Structures are given as structure tokens and as C-alpha cells.
Amino acid sequence: MNNSEMMQRDLTHIWHPCTQMKDHETIPLIPIRSARGVWLEDFDGNRYIDAISSWWVNLFGHANPYIGEVLTKQAATLEHVLLAGFTHEPAVRLAERLCSLAPGSLNRLFFADNGSSAVEVALKMSYHAHLNSGEERPLFLSLTNSYHGETIGALSVGDVELYKKIYEPILLRSVQTPVPADRSEEAARKAAEDLEAILKVHAKRISALIVEPLVQCAGNMHMYHPLYLELAKKLCESYNIHLIADEIAVGFGRTGTMFACEQAGVVPDFMCLSKGITGGFMPLAAVLTTDEIYGSFYCDYLEYKAFLHSHSYTGNPLGCSCANAVLDIFEKSDVLKENEKRAELMGRLLEPFKELSNVKEVRQTGMIAAVELEGYEPAERVNLKLFDFCLKRGVFVRPLGSVLYFMPPYVITEDEMKQMIDTAYEAVKSL
Numbered sequence: 001m002n003n004s005e006m007m008q009r010d011l012t013h014i015w016h017p018c019t020q021m022k023d024h025e026t027i028p029l030i031p032i033r034s035a036r037g038v039w040l041e042d043f044d045g046n047r048y049i050d051a052i053s054s055w056w057v058n059l060f061g062h063a064n065p066y067i068g069e070v071l072t073k074q075a076a077t078l079e080h081v082l083l084a085g086f087t088h089e090p091a092v093r094l095a096e097r098l099c100s101l102a103p104g105s106l107n108r109l110f111f112a113d114n115g116s117s118a119v120e121v122a123l124k125m126s127y128h129a130h131l132n133s134g135e136e137r138p139l140f141l142s143l144t145n146s147y148h149g150e151t152i153g154a155l156s157v158g159d160v161e162l163y164k165k166i167y168e169p170i171l172l173r174s175v176q177t178p179v180p181a182d183r184s185e186e187a188a189r190k191a192a193e194d195l196e197a198i199l200k201v202h203a204k205r206i207s208a209l210i211v212e213p214l215v216q217c218a219g220n221m222h223m224y225h226p227l228y229l230e231l232a233k234k235l236c237e238s239y240n241i242h243l244i245a246d247e248i249a250v251g252f253g254r255t256g257t258m259f260a261c262e263q264a265g266v267v268p269d270f271m272c273l274s275k276g277i278t279g280g281f282m283p284l285a286a287v288l289t290t291d292e293i294y295g296s297f298y299c300d301y302l303e304y305k306a307f308l309h310s311h312s313y314t315g316n317p318l319g320c321s322c323a324n325a326v327l328d329i330f331e332k333s334d335v336l337k338e339n340e341k342r343a344e345l346m347g348r349l350l351e352p353f354k355e356l357s358n359v360k361e362v363r364q365t366g367m368i369a370a371v372e373l374e375g376y377e378p379a380e381r382v383n384l385k386l387f388d389f390c391l392k393r394g395v396f397v398r399p400l401g402s403v404l405y406f407m408p409p410y411v412i413t414e415d416e417m418k419q420m421i422d423t424a425y426e427a428v429k430s431l
């Protein structure tokens with residue numbers, strides 16, 4: 001079986017995510033046969049560096065032997081059992097570990113199976129917790145340019161027009177407050193003033209403010225100062241609004257700390273985790289919250305305050321075992337410290353981009369780096385040109401519009417990092 005045969009079989013049936021399928025009349029689909037470390041290998045034997053960790057999920061390399069081994073053992077022991085009325089060791093252990101790693105005392109954990117579902121859980125819990133305390137608050141507040149997933153609730157609090165506009169008539173009610181314009185403290189203060197102005201008018205009707213701490217990843221890797229989180233948390237407290245930290249993309253060391261919120265010293269009321277939680281092996285998500293919020297649902301059944309949300313695969317043992325393996329790796333080696341060196345190298349290698357006339361800005365937060373280009377119309381689809389150029393030279397990038405970014409697995413070596421960035425540099429120069 002080669003690439004072309006595999007592609008034909010695929011296109012006969014599969015409708016791909018986030019894709020205009022007609023594009024595949026001209027853009028080949030890449031059937032991947034196997035992967036190891038940062039490398040993906042297709043059916044023709046071509047190899048590509050996965051510069052975006054397969055949509056930001058892969059932390060410790062593809063086919064990571066340790067995670068694979070733990071998963072195999074778990075599959076032979078207990079593959080799944082429902083989590084209502086039952087429990088299992090991988091879930092219990094994972095909950096203990098995540099609650100102790102999380103900032104503050106986020107002591108209660110609810111499982112889901114993907115990022116969007118985790119956001120749905122947090123939104124519903126927030127609304128319901130206020131209701132259980134006698135307040136009806138039908139609105140949610142989020143940042144401009146935010147992204148929280150594709151299900152109706154998650155899309156409702158997002159603000160990326162490309163994904164949201166079509167569905168506007170069927171979405172929940174939400175209000176957007178301006179994200180800080182850049183990484184300065186001044187922009188953070190200005191955005192906090194805007195937030196306060198909205199809260200002064202609408203606070204009594206708002207359940208929660210949901211934010212992507214420090215980096216709005218799908219929003220073109222827009223980055224802002226931790227001070228904003230600190231100020232936003234204070235405002236949320238004073239107006240009795242929950243703060244939901246969507247750490248789905250930025251959690252598990254991506255921004256330099258285990259969770260991005262830590263850089264602002266902020267403890268949210270809800271923290272959503274997914275993506276890197278299993279190192280890219282299994283779909284899994286978790287929402288952490290406080291004893292206080294948990295307590296507002298805790299009563300006799302006939303008072304009808306329970307959180308009756310569920311997914312069939314809630315807390316799947318295979319997913320939990322992979323997440324435990326990921327935490328083992330964090331415990332066994334100083335991943336954050338090693339990432340500091342990797343991030344520093346990435347920053348150094350990106351310096352030459354700043355000299356290019358079509359580069360507007362180079363920005364970086366930990367293991368997330370972005371090169372924003374300027375001077376291109378959306379219709380030029382500069383992202384496809386960059387993708388194509390790099391792919392032919394063994395590097396897989398997936399720019400967001402004219403923002404080229406790097407979010408490689410943490411196991412990337414110095415040589416691989418050089419190849420990734422040098423190739424991207426040539427791509428930008430070639431435009």
C-alpha cells in the first residue's frame with residue numbers, strides 16, 4: 001500500500017476535521033504509517049518532523065515506549081468500566097495526582113473525554129452552581145479572539161469568526177471582553193479596565209469568565225501578560241463570577257510552568273485539561289474545581305441539585321493510565337527545566353526571522369513560538385504555501401492564516417529543532 005492508494009481509500013469515505021474536502025483534489029492527504037519521537041512516516045517512506053505535536057497533544061514523542069507499555073498493561077487488565085457507580089485505580093490515582101499538582105486547592109475532579117466536552121462541563125457546572133445557590137445567571141463572558149472548542153457551548157464562548165460565524169444563530173448567549181492587545185503590562189491593565197466596565201453592567205447575569213491563560217493558541221498564538229490573569233481573577237472574585245481557566249492547550253508544561261495560571265499566581269474556580277494529558281495517546285479530559293463548588297451540588301437526591309452530566313467514556317481507564325504515565329515522566333525527569341533549555345534554543349534559532357521584511361513579529365511563551373507574517377491577503381492562502389514548502393523538506397507545519405508557529409514535542413533534539421526552524425525560515429524567505 002502506498003500513499004496514493006491509501007489516500008484514495010480514505011477519500012471514498014472519510015470526512016476530515018477542519019477541512020474543505022475539495023482541497024484534496026489538489027492537496028494530497030498524507031497517510032501516516034507509523035511515527036516515533038518527533039517523526040511521522042508516510043506510506044511512501046517519507047519522514048516529517050511533527051512541529052505542532054499533532055494538534056498540540058503529543059508531549060513526549062510518538063510511540064513513546066514508556067506510555068505505550070503502561071497502556072498495553074492497562075489494556076490487558078481493565079479496558080473500560082462506566083464511572084457512574086463504579087471506579088478504578090487509574091482514575092483514582094490520576095485524580096489524586098492532578099488535584100495535588102493543580103494550583104491552590106482544586107480538590108474535585110470531573111472527567112470528560114475531549115477538550116470541548118471539558119469546556120461544556122465547566123460552563124454547565126458554573127451555571128448550575130450559581131443556580132444551586134439561588135442565582136440565575138444565563139450569560140458567559142470570554143475574551144475576544146478566544147477559542148474553546150467546537151461543540152455548541154464551547155463555540156459559543158469562542159470568538160474566532162472562521163469557526164463561529166455560521167453557527168451564530170444557534171449558539172448560547174455570551175459576551176466578549178477585549179483580550180490584552182499585546183504582552184505589555186499596560187495592555188493587561190487596559191483590558192482589565194474593559195473587563196470591569198462590562199462587569200459593572202452585566203455581572204449579575206454572568207456565571208463565569210472563561211480564558212485561555214497566557215496564550216490564545218487557535219487565535220493565532222496571541223500572547224498576553226500574566227498580570228491580566230491576576231487582575232481578572234480579582235475582578236471575578238469581587239463580582240462573584242467564576243473564573244474558568246481553559247488549560248487544554250497550554251497545560252502540562254507548554255508555557256514553562258506545569259499550568260499557565262501559575263505564572264500569574266492565580267487559582268481559578270475551574271481548570272480544564274485535555275490534549276497533552278495523555279501525551280497524545282488517548283482522548284481524555286478533566287475539569288478540576290473547588291470543594292466549595294462541589295459542595296453546592298451535594299445534597300439529598302430529591303433536592304435535584306446533582307450534576308447529571310456524563311459521557312460513555314468518562315474516565316476511561318486506558319486514558320487515565322496514559323495520563324498517569326505522563327505524570328510519571330514529569331516526576332522522573334525535570335521536564336520543565338529541560339524545556340527551558342529547549343525553549344531558549346528555539347528562541348535563538350528564531351532570531352533571523354526578525355530580519356525578514358515579511359515578518360511582523362516573532363513571539364514566544366515557553367515551548368510555543370510564533371512568527372507572524374504581514375502583507376498577505378487571506379485569499380493567497382499563504383499557510384498552504386508554507387505547509388507545502390516545509391512538507392517537501394521533511395517538516396510538518398500547519399500555520400494559522402499567516403501565523404507560522406512551532407509547538408514541538410518536548411523530546412525534540414537540537415538537530416531536529418534546527419532542521420525544523422531552518423526549513424521554516426527558508427519557507428518564509430521563499431514567499
Ligand code: PMP
Pocket residue numbers: 114115116117119147148149150212217218246247248249250274275
Ligand atoms: N480549548 C482550547 C484552548 C483548545 O486549544 C482546544 C483545541 N484546539 C479546545 C479547547 C478543544 O479541544 P478538543 O479539540 O479536544 O475538543
